[in-house]
Amino acid sequence: MLSDEEHRRLRRKAAVRTNLTAFAFLAPALAFLLLFLAWPVASLFIQSFHAGGVMSPAKFVGLENWRRTFLDPLVVKSIRNTLLYSLMAIPTVFAIAMALALSLNSIKVGQNIFRTIIYFPTLQPILIAALMFTFVLHQDFGILNIIMRAIVGEPVNFLGNASLALPTIAMVEVWKGVGFWTLLFLAGLQGLPRDLYHAAELDGAGPLRRFFQMTLPLLKPTFFFSFVFATIVNLQIFDSVFILTDGGPAHSTVTTTWYIYRSLFTFNEPGFGATLSFVLVVLVLLLTAIQTYMFRERR
Amino acid sequence: MPHFRRGASSPVESLKSTPTMLLVSYVLLCFAAIVSITPFLYILSTSLKDTNSLFSYPPDWIPEQLFWGNYAKLFEQTSFVRWTLNTLGVGIAITGLKLVMDSMAAFALAKLRFRGKALLTTFLLLLVAVPIAALVVPLFFVVRSMGLLNTYWALILPALANPLGILMLRSFMVSLPEDLDHSARLDGASEWKVLTQIVLPLIKPGLVVHAIFTFMLQYTSFLWPLVAVQSDHMQVLTVGISSLKSNFVVDWGLISAASLLATIPITVLFLALQRFFLSQNLSAALKH
Amino acid sequence: MTDLTRRRFMQHGSAVALSAAGLAAGLSARTALASGHVSGDITMIKGPHSADEARFEAMIIDDFKAVEPGVNVTFTTYDWANMNAELTTGFASGNPSDVLYLVDLIYPNYAQQGALHDMTALVGAEDWSSERAQIPEFAWDLARLDGGTWGVPVLGAVYNIYVNKDLLSAAGVLDTWNRSYADMMDAARKTTSDGVYGFSVRARTGDFAFWDWLPYVHNAGADLLSEDWSECGLRGAEDATQFLIDMHQAGVTPPIGAMSTQEQFDLFKAGKIAIHHGETPQIAALMADPPAFEWDVAYAPPGETAQTVMGNFGILSIAEASPNKEAAWEFIKHWASGPQVGRFAEQVNLQVVREDIVDGMFDGNPAMQKIQQEFVPRVVGIQPHPQILKILQSIWPVAEQAYRGEFTGQETIDQMCDIINQIIA
Numbered sequence A: 001m002l003s004d005e006e007h008r009r010l011r012r013k014a015a016v017r018t019n020l021t022a023f024a025f026l027a028p029a030l031a032f033l034l035l036f037l038a039w040p041v042a043s044l045f046i047q048s049f050h051a052g053g054v055m056s057p058a059k060f061v062g063l064e065n066w067r068r069t070f071l072d073p074l075v076v077k078s079i080r081n082t083l084l085y086s087l088m089a090i091p092t093v094f095a096i097a098m099a100l101a102l103s104l105n106s107i108k109v110g111q112n113i114f115r116t117i118i119y120f121p122t123l124q125p126i127l128i129a130a131l132m133f134t135f136v137l138h139q140d141f142g143i144l145n146i147i148m149r150a151i152v153g154e155p156v157n158f159l160g161n162a163s164l165a166l167p168t169i170a171m172v173e174v175w176k177g178v179g180f181w182t183l184l185f186l187a188g189l190q191g192l193p194r195d196l197y198h199a200a201e202l203d204g205a206g207p208l209r210r211f212f213q214m215t216l217p218l219l220k221p222t223f224f225f226s227f228v229f230a231t232i233v234n235l236q237i238f239d240s241v242f243i244l245t246d247g248g249p250a251h252s253t254v255t256t257t258w259y260i261y262r263s264l265f266t267f268n269e270p271g272f273g274a275t276l277s278f279v280l281v282v283l284v285l286l287l288t289a290i291q292t293y294m295f296r297e298r299r
Numbered sequence B: 001m002p003h004f005r006r007g008a009s010s011p012v013e014s015l016k017s018t019p020t021m022l023l024v025s026y027v028l029l030c031f032a033a034i035v036s037i038t039p040f041l042y043i044l045s046t047s048l049k050d051t052n053s054l055f056s057y058p059p060d061w062i063p064e065q066l067f068w069g070n071y072a073k074l075f076e077q078t079s080f081v082r083w084t085l086n087t088l089g090v091g092i093a094i095t096g097l098k099l100v101m102d103s104m105a106a107f108a109l110a111k112l113r114f115r116g117k118a119l120l121t122t123f124l125l126l127l128v129a130v131p132i133a134a135l136v137v138p139l140f141f142v143v144r145s146m147g148l149l150n151t152y153w154a155l156i157l158p159a160l161a162n163p164l165g166i167l168m169l170r171s172f173m174v175s176l177p178e179d180l181d182h183s184a185r186l187d188g189a190s191e192w193k194v195l196t197q198i199v200l201p202l203i204k205p206g207l208v209v210h211a212i213f214t215f216m217l218q219y220t221s222f223l224w225p226l227v228a229v230q231s232d233h234m235q236v237l238t239v240g241i242s243s244l245k246s247n248f249v250v251d252w253g254l255i256s257a258a259s260l261l262a263t264i265p266i267t268v269l270f271l272a273l274q275r276f277f278l279s280q281n282l283s284a285a286l287k288h
Numbered sequence C: 001m002t003d004l005t006r007r008r009f010m011q012h013g014s015a016v017a018l019s020a021a022g023l024a025a026g027l028s029a030r031t032a033l034a035s036g037h038v039s040g041d042i043t044m045i046k047g048p049h050s051a052d053e054a055r056f057e058a059m060i061i062d063d064f065k066a067v068e069p070g071v072n073v074t075f076t077t078y079d080w081a082n083m084n085a086e087l088t089t090g091f092a093s094g095n096p097s098d099v100l101y102l103v104d105l106i107y108p109n110y111a112q113q114g115a116l117h118d119m120t121a122l123v124g125a126e127d128w129s130s131e132r133a134q135i136p137e138f139a140w141d142l143a144r145l146d147g148g149t150w151g152v153p154v155l156g157a158v159y160n161i162y163v164n165k166d167l168l169s170a171a172g173v174l175d176t177w178n179r180s181y182a183d184m185m186d187a188a189r190k191t192t193s194d195g196v197y198g199f200s201v202r203a204r205t206g207d208f209a210f211w212d213w214l215p216y217v218h219n220a221g222a223d224l225l226s227e228d229w230s231e232c233g234l235r236g237a238e239d240a241t242q243f244l245i246d247m248h249q250a251g252v253t254p255p256i257g258a259m260s261t262q263e264q265f266d267l268f269k270a271g272k273i274a275i276h277h278g279e280t281p282q283i284a285a286l287m288a289d290p291p292a293f294e295w296d297v298a299y300a301p302p303g304e305t306a307q308t309v310m311g312n313f314g315i316l317s318i319a320e321a322s323p324n325k326e327a328a329w330e331f332i333k334h335w336a337s338g339p340q341v342g343r344f345a346e347q348v349n350l351q352v353v354r355e356d357i358v359d360g361m362f363d364g365n366p367a368m369q370k371i372q373q374e375f376v377p378r379v380v381g382i383q384p385h386p387q388i389l390k391i392l393q394s395i396w397p398v399a400e401q402a403y404r405g406e407f408t409g410q411e412t413i414d415q416m417c418d419i420i421n422q423i424i425a
Helices: A002-047 A064-071 A073-106 A111-123 A126-137 A143-152 A165-190 A194-202 A207-218 A220-234 A239-244 A256-266 A270-298 B019-047 B069-077 B080-111 B117-128 B132-145 B152-156 B164-174 B178-186 B191-202 B204-220 B223-228 B237-244 B252-278 B280-286 C003-014 C020-033 C053-067 C080-092 C107-112 C126-134 C137-143 C165-170 C181-191 C210-219 C238-249 C261-269 C282-288 C325-336 C338-348 C366-378 C388-403 C409-424
Strands: C040-046 C071-077 C099-103 C152-159 C161-164 C197-200 C273-277 C295-298 C309-318
Touching (some): A002 A270, A002 B080, A002 B117, A002 B132, A064 A073, A073 A220, A073 A256, A073 A270, A111 B204, A126 A143, A126 B019, A126 B252, A165 A220, A194 A207, A239 A256, A256 C080, A256 C388, A270 B132, B019 B252, B069 B080, B080 B191, B080 B252, B117 B164, B132 C080, B152 B223, B223 C080, B237 B252, C099 C107, C099 C325, C126 C325, C152 C338, C161 C165, C165 C273, C181 C197, C210 C238, C210 C309, C210 C388, C238 C409, C261 C282, C282 C366, C388 C409
Parallel strands (some): C040 C099
Antiparallel strands (some): C099 C309, C152 C309, C161 C295
């Protein structure tokens, strides 16, 4: 009995010690996460019931910001544009990146050089990418419009056309993002078990069948991570919108983050901006949860 | 189907490809390479021209005479060097601090037993899904209440709060065999020793990948640095270059030169470290 | 002071006799300044009007050093595209720049938030009265709001039209193009040919496209807000807006929104636009690298009630949080003094607000002389309502759709008024 008691006490003591050790290891990172991530999310919620607060003291306004959020047609439009953009950009960038990763995986000579060149756009700040695209899209000199002239006979008004502006922004982001996802998929491909492929090849499975019946299913964990991460990143689209179109023409490229920025810094309405931010956080969490659920189901 | 070679000599070596597959691969890759590089050539050309027009009619893409004045002006009349140093300094500080903190936290999550571990891991996963861009408003208030607006700390500290790195390093650590650290503990090593002398050396590729992503994220960030600091001498490259653009008569040659030079440090870093992107460890980590 | 500055100023001024009053004012300001009774470190923030802004500011600061050796002035810039974000950050940090150059578009909001110092007592002081009198009353009006004076008006920026005289005379419309809107339309049509556009205005939100629309609104006797700022004042601008819509639908402009204002200016410089809406600092680019055609500056034809020019003004303000408002005020007086502001305006091709130095300015720059003397008196600025920026940015997307042929002038104004009334309600 006594030894048992002692045993338990010792074990408890050891448990306390490991708990403390673990806490010590976690403390620095957790402190920053709580202060600069968890608390801001909580305070978004609090702020959504207030007005002002940047240069003048905050003032409680009840549900006013929320009422505006649900009535403002631009909020709906910004969410719609953000989702639409993600729906255009993510599948496109994944398809291209997958094709390039497969290509890189199947060549031996020049893999390094191609990898570096393809990754190059990812390394550019969007500011510089936007400057590059000013040239690429220009009515008279842009390489894309030189091509369009050759094909359809006349240049395309990429950023000035309300129905083309958002796809154009998606195109810029795809250009910038392909390198990242290519490398990620390539890493995934190279981690696949080789023996399985050899066996499949012996069985006479062609490259297409191998891809659809083996590669894709095997890469599922990579895809899961990629979809979730891409969703989080793409729903935050701001830089390229801010620099290329500033939401125009005619609000056709207004995204949620752009509207948050404008509310805070141009219109000086931090409470409304906080409400919108909270909506965005919920939206992202919701979509992430749905994706997790869908991947679980099919597993 | 042609014959294939058994027992590939290196783990990275791929399956033998058919000639058609090879041809298709190279065509695709060449096309991608051209698309990746072409926009950059426009900037290169503009940076070497003596003009403040973005476009001259008719265009001369290959300047007859190379003009280096834009580069000279960049160093003499703008704070370009300062911006670069700020960017590198802030980026290195963030990367260094994050490597230490994230590997410690990842170690606790992967290798230590404690109460509430599952809960904490879920909490971190939830935090990953929080869009940082949505936090500009409250982050601004937090940093202000700490009295850090318009200081280098305003650039550094908030960037440390990103749970993705912890989870990534945790994946690397989980994939290490348990026996290693167990036997070290039996030999009386402290947890700190286990982390620094056994675990970290084994996940070096993971640390490098973490460092590159962290640095890259910082290098390309624009929105937060824009609002967090105001003084000219604290600006980072992205904000600094954007301020060149705001002059009423835009000096495109200057901006192009700045943009071109700004790509150099990060490209060099990538070239030096890119082999780590393709280690088995990275793909292993992605599976967890 | 600085003999050097005075000499430089006198060189410019010598061609035309300086008015005695102006000279006396300048001198009395000198004596007021020369007391050297303030000290400390202050900072000034301003958006750049030139790539060489820092160099030009250093000249002003060096001269100030001679008058007030105890004051150290540090100059920083904000980015025009992000000025609100940067200024807000500064104010919110509790440690903003002491002296701020603010445009009429944004200062009202900061004033209303209590971020700016009410300078009524400072500018009303007896020892500054002669200087104060050099700045016309309409400019002071732009700096006043809610009973306070929030800055000293120093610079003006005029939005002018550039014309390619060669294209206009080849089409036979050089003398007629700006008699009326119909004539302008006719000129635009006649000058448009393969690769050459008759007419261009800004269309992109990011380019502050509303600057090019507003003179047409003012010419029709309308404005964003009614006289007492209680409701939308755009009624009456329907036809003017319809005219601009028609221009865009007539195929005489570059594809709508395809080019930034800078790219349009490149096109004008290449001789491919006949009538182009731009800004005066671009004159420097035309003079440095003269195009292969005759060009001139102009303004829009007369509308129903007036013939106006759009312009906006910059004021020098003091942050309420500044710990050294005395030194800040001394520096503002120095910056706003005739020699300093005059030299700066010439360097960057902007207009000055004070009237005493106008005559001698812009020697060898006929375009700027014309603008300062003929255009500035016609300037109708914006109404400095605290929400004016929000109003402009909120209504502009309607115009963007209208230019693309989706609304008539009537529908455009209706929708804009709905938006404006909602904002100021």
